[in-house]
Amino acid sequence: MxxxxxxxxxxxxxxxxxxxxxxxxxxxxxxxxxxxxxxxxxxxxxxxxxxxxxxxxxxxxxxxxxxxxxxxxxxxxxxxxxxxxxxxxxxxxxxxxxxxxxxxxxxxxxxxxxxxxxxxxxxxxxxxxxxxxxxxxxxxxxxxxxxxxxxxxxxxxxxxxxxxxxxxxxxLPVREVRAGYAEVVKYGLIDNPEFFAWCEGNGPALLSGDPAARTHAIETSVRAKAAIVGEDERETSGRRALLNLGHTFGHALEAETGYSDRLLHGEAVAAGMAIAFRFSAARGLCSTEDASLVTAHLHRMGLPASARSADVTASGSVLAAHMSHDKKREGGTVPFLLARGIGQTFLDKSVSLDEVAAFLDSDVG
Missing domain, CATH: 3.40.50.1970 (Rossmann fold)
Incomplete structure (x- = not known):
């Protein structure tokens, strides 16, 4: 225990x-x-x-x-x-x-x-x-x-x-476990590259029901979240906002699919995280190698890593319009969680939704 x-x-x-x-x-x-x-x-x-x-x-x-x-x-x-x-x-x-x-x-x-x-x-x-x-x-x-x-x-x-x-x-059906895995690997992508490396090596065992892998993943994730919540309960300092990696993109995908079983929340977050890394690479913030590694890992784990693989065909402007309702919007700007590399997530308040829409129209994942 x-x-x-x-x-x-x-x-x-x-x-x-x-x-x-x-x-x-x-x-x-x-x-x-x-x-x-x-x-x-x-x-x-x-x-x-x-x-x-x-x-x-x-x-x-x-x-x-x-x-x-x-x-x-x-x-x-x-x-x-x-x-x-x-x-x-x-x-x-x-x-x-x-x-x-x-x-x-x-x-x-x-x-x-x-x-x-x-x-x-x-x-x-x-x-x-x-x-x-x-x-x-x-x-x-x-x-x-x-x-x-x-x-x-x-x-x-x-x-x-x-x-x-x-x-x-x-x-649980295996699809539900896969969807939950997106929130596990998120903790590695935020600020723990060693845990992402562990996920690379042990993710398949976790999905197949290995008790040790499952328990380690849960405890590591819970400890990470508890520490962040203890520092910033209501997202006032920006520290807790890091937990939203992939969620702004992901929520737009969920909205487009009507918050239905067509796309589970964890699946949307997986696609959102991969999009965030590729968008970061397109802006010159992180390497294309890191973005490709994240995309490949999520695909290997059976998760969508793009709007297309999430079976969402809406245009970038339609998805960006969904993002305009984001609850974290401030001063007319939606903050995005971007990355300088695996384990180097940060909050960027300078992103325009027009830029996001244009990227989504070109992103093939």
Missing amino acids: SIVTVGLAARSYDIVIENNALADAARHLAPWTGKGRLVVVTDTNVAASHLTALTAALAGTRIDPIILPAGESTKSWAHLEQLCDALLALEIERSEAIVALGGGVIGDLTGFAASIVKRGCSVVQIPTTLLSQVDSSVGGKTAINTRAGKNLIGAFYQPSFVLIDPATLDT
Whole structure:
């Protein structure tokens, strides 16, 4: 078992990483079961795979499940309202914890609901996908999507505890694991070239289910994110913004595909990271060799590395128009995460969307 702490003074919390932790949930969740019940929010897919096991592990504690549809479209106004109404119907108390059992969609939606129901209830994250285990369950970013764009309505709201059981990944389709891998390799590309080299050598083992590779990747990613969140919780200094590598390009691809299963979030991030490196190379910021290495690695791992390989055929101007709604826009300018090389990501506020559009029209990946 590994324990990583997100250091936020009085709001600090632990992340426990342990294989088969779900079976030991009674011990891990003891601080939140004192009232004799837990409200567990999950989706139809995760409920079928893990809700029974969690309920059995918490024998003696009443479990009130709220089961929502699976998929990105659940991060919506309609399902936020549905979830809040369900929590109020269960007479949730602020002293109780709401458990988010699922991937990034359930974690984001439940965290946001917890932040607004009765002006704030505790939330415990139990992420069950690789993407949510290494990224979205940690750091307190909660949100829903709207017609204007992805994650534009939400709040910074930290969980009280995060319980990561790598064994839950055994039930995932390989496509979901690949999508989560994009957020793993991201940490190497941001500021840890040694970890990118580890991914080059061990990524295939991770995808095939090797327990040691999987656990190492999760712990390394979580430690990296916890450190960044502890330094810059609300992206005020720019340090936390580095975690958005690939996301500005990726969110535009997601918007163009209607936030659907046609393109998973991690797949969009993979393509976005490769585009960011090639765009950086086109601007003379990093070598074409590094950009090619990133592109080749993502393709080798079965991930898209361009708009074309993500099956997005929209013009550069259409994709740039999606980016104009980016929540980080300031003074009419959208900041981009670019790179001077592998492990040398930085925030650039001088990029024009016209330049991005022209590049996307010429980029073949």
